[in-house]
Amino acid sequence: MDLVNVQVNGVWHKFPKGTRMIEACRQVGALVPHYCYHPKLTSPGNCRMCLVEMGMPPRPTPGQEPEKDEFGMAKIGWMPRPVIACANTVAEGQGIRTEGKLSEECRKGVMELLLINHPLDCPICDQAGECRLQEFSVEHGNGESHFREEKVKKPKNVDIGPRIRLDDERCIMCSRCIRFTAEIADDPVLGFTERGSYTTLAVHPGKRLENNYSLNTVDICPVGALTSNDFRFQMRVWFLKETKSLCTKCGRGCNIEISSRQNEVYRQTPRENNDVNSTWMCDQGRLDFHFVNSDYRLTQPLVKKSNGHHPTTWKLAVNQVAEALRSVKASEIAVIASGRMTNEELYLTHALVKSAGIENYDVVPRTGGGDDYLRADDQNPNSNGVRAIWGTEPGAKLPQIIAGINSGAIKVVLALGENLIKAGLEKAALEKLTFLASSHILANATAELSHVVLPAASYAEKRGSMINVTGRLQRLSKAVNSPGEARDDWEILRDIILAYAGSNGIHSVEDVFKRMAGDVEIFSGLTLARIGELGVQVMETGEKVPLLERERERKAKGIIVG
């Protein structure tokens, strides 16, 4: 790799040729404030916030020896005007000053101009607390504005799409959203109209910003111009606790942050992982958390009596399940698990079916809905976990199990996290069963038919690991507590195993992983902690992420920083 010598704030460093000045400065800890620059998008350089002082060694006249500084490098001739750090690349012998009078005055001036028409409605703005304009105004702005004229009025509270609200007065014309919709989402519906201080962000007449990746524009908007309808006025961001976790909507396993306060989830935002989702995620996955706070959550173990379901204790419920498993032959039992379970839960399920000698076990496959960006065709987040831990293909035994239940050959069914009615079973067939136990997050039709209902935890309430469609082992983290007496699935399974087969020495989810790492080869040498925040590659599936492929291509061409 070609390296060039660059002086940043008086210290010489080496950077690969072609590095943007802003990235070079960032790498050595000199953060340059910016609005329009985003490493995953092109750099138009229109916000002018990243202006820095730049200089090159002057070209010597023929026969003249270049002057040297105390480090033996050619002396820099500083330019009298600033340059933007985001779209310029470093060069041999270059000098950059991010501090100093020139760049500081520039930032002050840019801040003042950006704030001229800003409505200063921070008290009602959802972006307040994570707003770049607020942050840089404190760092680089003036306390007061010199502007004494009337502010330009622009459209406020504009409905530009089903999930997004636009406030044009807050917009600072950085064009990040325009570039995102054009370059990443291939749905160029946004653009600027008017000129000068009347420049207005608008959606193309007759069109709406409604693609499945539209909410990413809210994330990249440095101010409160684009805000999410779903999160609108729900909670101020400074109250939120952020937990690094995974999206479980599809097999992609996008890395996310779950924002919660006082045991309630308020929003999910993508987290950068350049091997999985870059810095984006789809709207479907992002908004699929409301069931966590739902009123239909199961909060107590229930047993069915002649007059409906009644609350019971965990011990009685689990014992009843274990007894039912013992009461019939192993060939008359079926376990229908879920591809939404974590590796740990799948492992314990496997341990249970092995100790009972059950042959009829499978997960319910879900496919369809994949797109050319991030969404995977496999709608289960952990199908590869099933393949790795069980060694079976998801859905291979399911038709046979369904036939068994319909014919009456299977008498006892344990359903883990799956609504069997949706999996292709008839209500009448389930009513014929001598015993049906199920664990669910929400009350549903299968729970209604179950003899024992076990309340389970949602993805935001548990720790564990999953393998995504590209074979990457990633980690879920616990953001909120489960409601009522609902429990982690792995605890439910451990208790069933305990009641069925006796002690097993498993006390924590780490123990489960440790046990699993000993049994499953691809996990050997790993622990839950070693998976890390970005995951580790454990399988080769040959699946490519279309969005990432395009991004890598653009990066190779030098269009984006990546």
Place this chain on the structure above:
Amino acid sequence: MATVVVQRPKLKWHEKWFISTLAKGLLITLGHAIAILRGKKKVTMQYPEEKWDANLPDHYRGAPALVTDEHGRERCVSCQLCEFICPPRAITIIPEEIPSTDPWAKVEKRPRLFNIDMIRCIYCGMCEEVCPEQAIFLRKDYAITGLSRAEMVHDKTKLYEIGGVREGLVNKWNELK
């Protein structure tokens, strides 16, 4: 170390035994008692019947309350800064969007629920200080009583009732926006 020589007063024996000092004190008390009995002086107030409210200083910090402006608009826009700053966490706010039919729809946001738990409140005045909309003020009400914990929680209605209308405040929402 520097030594400081303290000059102690030279006390007489009756002073050391508190005889003359006690007598002095009793004389003062007796003087007040006589003055009060002759109706020349008033020292104590009969609290619940008599109150000193008229003499409370302007900076007195009583119960926090929400105010409306001269147009009858509730000034609070539910930014939740007071909830954030409140040291004993006495304030709970749930925001909501102002419906587009409301004359003040341009303000966009208002509290759906605004509760101050007066058992928790320590009358520090931070909420008033932090409020960017001049919507919450500490009034002079100090006798906050109730028969249950629930009664001690001031809800939005109660807060506006205590707060009343405040005129002449900075009002950025009045401009032609």
